[in-house]
Amino acid sequence: MSAVEVTDIGALMSEIGQKARLGARALAIASPEQKRTALLTAAGALNAHRKKILQANALDMEAARTKGISGAFLDRLELTDKRIDGIIEAVRTIADLPDPVGTVISEWDRPNGLHIERVRTPLGVIGVIFESRPNVTADAGALCIKSGNAVILRGGSDSFHSSTAIVDCLLDGLHLAGLPVGCVQLVPTTDREAVGEMLKGLGGTIDVIVPRGGKSLVARVQSEARVPVFAHLEGLxxxxxxxxxxxxxxxxxxxxxxxxxxxxxxxxxxxxxxxxxxxxxxxxxxxxxxxxxxxxxxxxxxxxxxxxxxxxxxxxxxxxxxxxxxxxxxxxxxxxxxxxxxxxxxxxxxxxxxxxxxxxxxxxxxxxxxxxxxxxxxxxADGGEFGFGGEIGIATGKMHARGPVGVEQLTSFKYRVRGNGQLRP
Amino acid sequence: MSAVEVTDIGALMSEIGQKARLGARALAIASPEQKRTALLTAAGALNAHRKKILQANALDMEAARTKGISGAFLDRLELTDKRIDGIIEAVRTIADLPDPVGTVISEWDRPNGLHIERVRTPLGVIGVIFESRPNVTADAGALCIKSGNAVILRGGSDSFHSSTAIVDCLLDGLHLAGLPVGCVQLVPTTDREAVGEMLKGLGGTIDVIVPRGGKSLVARVQSEARVPVFAHLEGLxxxxxxxxxxxxxxxxxxxxxxxxxxxxxxxxxxxxxxxxxxxxxxxxxxxxxxxxxxxxxxxxxxxxxxxxxxxxxxxxxxxxxxxxxxxxxxxxxxxxxxxxxxxxxxxxxxxxxxxxxxxxxxxxxxxxxxxxxxxxxxxxADGGEFGFGGEIGIATGKMHARGPVGVEQLTSFKYRVRGNGQLRP
Known part of the structure; x- marks a missing residue:
């Protein structure tokens, strides 16, 4: 449960990227029932392992206090039974949302008899970079599983034990549903170089980065990321x-x-x-x-x-x-x-x-x-209040996602064209 | 009608960017009828100025032949009466498409009585970088006007006279509809530094870059652009x-x-x-x-x-x-x-x-x-064949636009939330 001492961050992140691709491939073709089972099992595991999660959080809280960390930060870091109830409730809500993948967004016929459908597909691999709020681990993990995306989570170093304990519960769910561990990965080092590797996209592996945290984190991600970012720098x-x-x-x-x-x-x-x-x-x-x-x-x-x-x-x-x-x-x-x-x-x-x-x-x-x-x-202005079941963040960019980013905004689409031998003149 | 000799490309492009922002603001709130008038007038001007366009194209063709340019390239560059008919027809088709801006994509009610609508909005400013195909000038200009976006066109140097003559017709349409010239601008220099400035986004002005041309152009744009790109590198x-x-x-x-x-x-x-x-x-x-x-x-x-x-x-x-x-x-x-x-x-x-x-x-x-x-x-695999009326390109990325990029794909969205005094508990 401790952050790993890693000498070759590049090799570690590259391996995480490869696992994420396999996870994304498995999730993209997973059935709605499989994803729902993974999430409901994870919710059950969060409940069953409540004590372990609170113990992990106590380690984080103690380390933070020793470092002399202040009130508001500590408050965001702290888990209580009531907060774990909230996390479980959020995972259950997300589990019961309509599955977006494969949904026909629009369809039409062409004069030549071709039938065209536009259907939702997952984006692929989402990188989430967040500060020390353990609940983001569960929310982001659950939203990505539901939308068929693999997720690479890089949490703040101060919440490392709490996040690990929560991810373990998500992994229980994936395991029971027959989905690979690459679907949800927590970066096992708090070295900042890992963030740099994620911002470069892990060799084309990461499709979107979502930063969750203060302005300095979001500003760094927006200026350095070589992949699309769903974020808002500020809410003026x-x-x-x-x-x-x-x-x-x-x-x-x-x-x-x-x-x-x-x-x-x-x-x-x-x-x-x-x-x-x-x-x-x-x-x-x-x-x-x-x-x-x-x-x-x-x-x-x-x-x-x-x-x-x-x-x-x-x-x-x-x-x-x-x-x-x-x-x-x-x-x-x-x-x-x-x-x-x-x-x-x-x-x-x-x-x-x-x-x-x-x-x-x-x-x-x-x-x-x-x-x-x-x-x-x-x-x-909140995904839950909009009826999205949750949000991975709020975006102010105009591309792809805008406003609260829920499961639908974590999807792309493809076209399915059905014919009976049509040739283009 | 000649490419301008410019010493300060940075200043020129910055001015183009500022005009584009004003154009985008005017187009974003233009009525559907205003945009349709602009396009139908432009189609009429293309017909009326047919001779002038063919003369401009003859200049381009002559210069290209003098440079020893080859068959397929010359074929794409050449305009004929029949090809101008095709350009006019495309502009008319786009004029008569349903106006995407303000369309309600989805709407729903919340238990607290809030009514939420998701409505289409323009993206803002589109930068189109294309090789010497004069018809792209008209297609891209018309699709951007219809979707409420200002466009900055940077065509190949070999089609400069042809593109200028076509843009003049689009400007006639904008003028009659009471829309500013910043809505459609052709970069008046063939200096490659202008492309570099566009790829950097003109200080946050350009929202999307669309490259139209061979692999080397698309590859350069994809690797250097600091703004989102709608493109496909290849069609394997x-x-x-x-x-x-x-x-x-x-x-x-x-x-x-x-x-x-x-x-x-x-x-x-x-x-x-x-x-x-x-x-x-x-x-x-x-x-x-x-x-x-x-x-x-x-x-x-x-x-x-x-x-x-x-x-x-x-x-x-x-x-x-x-x-x-x-x-x-x-x-x-x-x-x-x-x-x-x-x-x-x-x-x-x-x-x-x-x-x-x-x-x-x-x-x-x-x-x-x-x-x-x-x-x-x-x-x-073509916007026209899909029923989009035309396409500004085909995208293989998963973000925002995918497949043929028509007027709908050139829009973003915003949320309109209607209440009667609701407070968040």
Whole structure:
């Protein structure tokens, strides 16, 4: 259960890549029942080996404390019985999702009698690089198995024992379902060179890299990866209060969007308020935020209205606080709100609070972010909340996957063309 | 109408990039009618300026002949009245395709009352790097306009005058529809440094690169591009004759797949024949190919049966001839055929000739190529033949686009979430 001392990282990673290819081949042609069995067995193993997982986690926690690691990090690292229940529940939910592989996405007939089907196929091998959150091990492993992809997991060194114990349970499931161990592999070294090898794609083996962690990890992966990456660097999320906004929705939705959890990527960072509702809406919204402990950084109009507001600088419109701070700006029109968002947004999630349907449609059409929300909290930007059963991450790129990345987004497609002797003229 | 002498390629390309972004923004919110008007007007202009286009092409042809350029290249470069008719027809067909932008791909309700829609959006800016085929200018320009993307076209230097004359007609269409010139730009220099700048993405401006041309161009683009690429390096296409194959279909389909046009990517390069039908099927198929002038390179069994067959070496199974040559191998089973294809294929297109439905399903399920064909010619691997109205290329990668790349594949998507005050618990 300890990280292996490896001298030749290149050889180790190359072997992992070869095993992953065999795993991917087996998973691509595995039956839906086989994959479901693997996952339900894994869920059972997670329950049966609960004590072993908690012991492994205790080792990680002790080592982290010895290193003097801080509160929030420790909190993410810690496993409890309740958290293991959550992990098991997630694996079971994923097991019971419809199997995406082989699904006919669309089909049509050609005038010459050819019948064409577009069907889902797995992507192949997914590389997941994550920081010390043991639950990512189970979520990513289960989503990849369900979508028919082999996965190479490279977790943070501080969660190594916890991740190993969880992967062992996934391997129990694969074994019982007759699937090879190459389907789910945890990189058995915490050497950073292993990450470098993964970013190069292991000789064409890795089809997609998914980084899960802080901005510095995502930035490194985005700049160094030679294979496609599903990720978001930041969630600079906006809430726009239109002149037609219902006051109560404006207050409650903004409060939830900002303060439910301030550290997640769907949390609001900037509030834009139409000038026509400054007198009626701005104060109650901002006062509700202040009452919950949120710091306000506003433009001149906001500062004039709200005694506690600090001045917002240009940098504030560009900042994802991930904290109980919000920047607030008055805009003269819907168009000005759209222009501000298109200029500053990270294209993750934006919300409009409005009763005017035309304003909503304009906002929905003209803003190019992965998720646009009308009269609801931006914190719904989540695979589980979308009904995907889980997510391996949220993507803000435009290629292939966008928004929450669930099992469907982990697939590609191929065409099946059925004929009866057609020749091309 | 001459290529500009440019000293600062970096500054030129940066300016083109900025114009493209403005063009992309305008096209993203253009109405379907506006884009259709642009394309139908462009088709009219292509017809009206036919003489000017032919004159420009005559300049290109003359320069190419002076350089001593060869037959096939000259043939691709040449425009005739009939070829201009084809270009106009393609632009009209694309104009009348359903507009993909804003189409709801899927929608569903969540238990909390949120209604989620997944809708198509343009990708943004497409960079097309192509060799001297003037028709690519019109096809790529029209497909990008229809799908709401700005396009930066960098054509081969030998077709510069022809491409310029065609782009002028597209600009007429954009002008009449009230769309900015940044929507379609032809790089006004044939300096190769411009290609290098495009491959780097013009500072995050280019969302996808599409190379259209020979292997060396595609290989350069795939290895140097820092943005996603839609392409296929080669089409090492297989036809497998199952033991259940109908003899007549086996003969006619193989002949069409190999010999209709030998230089296109959907042309067959390797024929695999099940050992149980060697006695009945192999000879008639191969004799039909020989009668049409095809060279046969076979394994020992093929050489024993066919006097004219040359020996196939290991290299033959890896070679896309793009010529009237085919490699032929006898396989002992369907499984052996699948294993050969998975080992040697470029994952473009493969066909099975069979009457046994179970064999077809196994072939369709287990082979991971973009297009799988049953009892029909592999030369149907084409956007037009698929009913896409046209194609900007064919992709063999698994990310985003696969197979023929038409207007739908030139789009991304975003989520629209409609609520009435929902807060996340």
């Amino acid at each position: 999320v906006h809430v726009y209060i239109d002149r037609s906004a219902d006051l109560e929705k404006a207050v409650t939705v903004t409060l939830n969007a900002k303060m439910r959890r301030t550290g997640i990527c769907g949390a609001a960072e900037t509030l834009l308020v139409h000038q026509d509702v400054v007198a009626t809406h701005l104060k109650p919204i901002v006062e509700a935020l202040i009452a919950k402990g949120c710091e306000i950084r506003g433009d001149a109009q906001v500062q004039a209205l709200i005694a506690d507001a600090k001045p917002a600088t240009e940098q504030d419109w560009r900042t994802e606080y991930e904290d109980a701070i919000i920047s607030v700006k008055v805009v003269e029109s819907l168009e000005a709100a759209i222009a501000h968002i298109e200029h500053y947004s990270s294209h993750h999630t934006e919300a409009i609070i409005a009763e005017d349907a035309a304003a909503v449609e304009k906002f929905f059409n003209e803003i190019d972010s992965a998720i646009l929300v009308h009269n609801a909290s931006t914190q719904f | 296409v297989h036809v497998y004759i199952d033991r259940s194959a109908d003899l007549e279909k086996a003969v006619t389909v193989t002949l069409n797949a190999k010999m209709r046009r030998t230089g296109i990517c959907g042309a067959a390069e390797t024929l695999l024949v099940h050992q149980d039908v060697v006695a009945t099927h192999l000879k008639p198929i191969v004799e039909a190919l020989i009668a049409k002038g095809c060279e046969i390179r076979g394994d020992a069994q093929v050489q024993a049966l066919i006097a004219d067959a040359k020996p196939a070496t290991e290299q033959d199974w890896r070679t896309e001839y793009e010529d009237a040559i085919i490699s032929v191998k006898v396989v002992e089973s369907l499984e052996a055929a699948i294993a050969h294809i998975e080992h040697y294929s470029s994952h473009h297109t493969e066909a099975i000739i069979a009457e046994d439905a179970a064999a077809v399903e196994k072939f369709f399920n287990e082979i991971d190529s973009a297009i799988l064909v049953h009892n029909a010619s592999t030369q149907f």
